[in-house]
Amino acid sequence: MAKLQLSLKGRALRYLSMREHSRLELARKLARYAQEGDDIDAVLDVLEAAKLLSEARFAESLVHRRAARFGNQRILTELQSHRLGDESLAGIREQLAGDEAARARAVWQRKFGQVAADAAERAKQMRFLQQRGFSHEAIRAAMRAVNLEED
Structure with a gap:
């Protein structure tokens, strides 16, 4: 039995x-299935008009998925790679700024769980958080909170 071919709109949905x-x-995913004469932009315009494709919902979803594991810089870089508008990024930047230190501390807690015994171990822990996209201020605040908790 022949397999039913989905339209571009069906695949997008x-x-x-x-x-x-x-x-x-x-658009990148649909381009693989586009045939001669198919207009991907028109399909995406129809989906946006029907509120099925939303830049704001996508940004909120990505932030929700990534915030527990990554810092603000990494999340914002990923959003920029999707070519989101500057007004969306400004709102997200403000939303993320408030709790970055707490998120850095939670990531540190899951990965390490105990205070570094020496300066080399502490530097390793700080580099880990930096690679996850956390700012220097958030890393310092998280490490300070960990040290105060241990005392």
């Missing part, structure tokens, strides 16, 4: 039913 996608990401 399938992708969007699994999770939120940016316009760029969805």
Whole structure:
């Protein structure tokens, strides 16, 4: 029996039913299945008009998925790679700024759990947090909170 071919709109709806996608990401995925004469931008415009594809919902979803593991800089860089508008990024930047130190401390707690015995171990822990995209201020605040808790 022949397999039923999905239209581009059908594929897009399938992708969007699994999770939120940016316009760029969805266009890239649909490009694999586009045939001669298919207009991916028109399909995406229809989805945006029907409020099925939303830049704001995508940004909120990505922040929700990444915030427990990564710092502000890494999250904002990923959002910029999806070519989101500056107004969306400004709101997200403000939203993330308030709790970065607490998130850095939680990531540190899950990874290490105990205070560093020496300066080399402390530097290793701080580099780990820096690679996760946390700011220097958030890392210092998290390490200070950990040290105060141990005393």
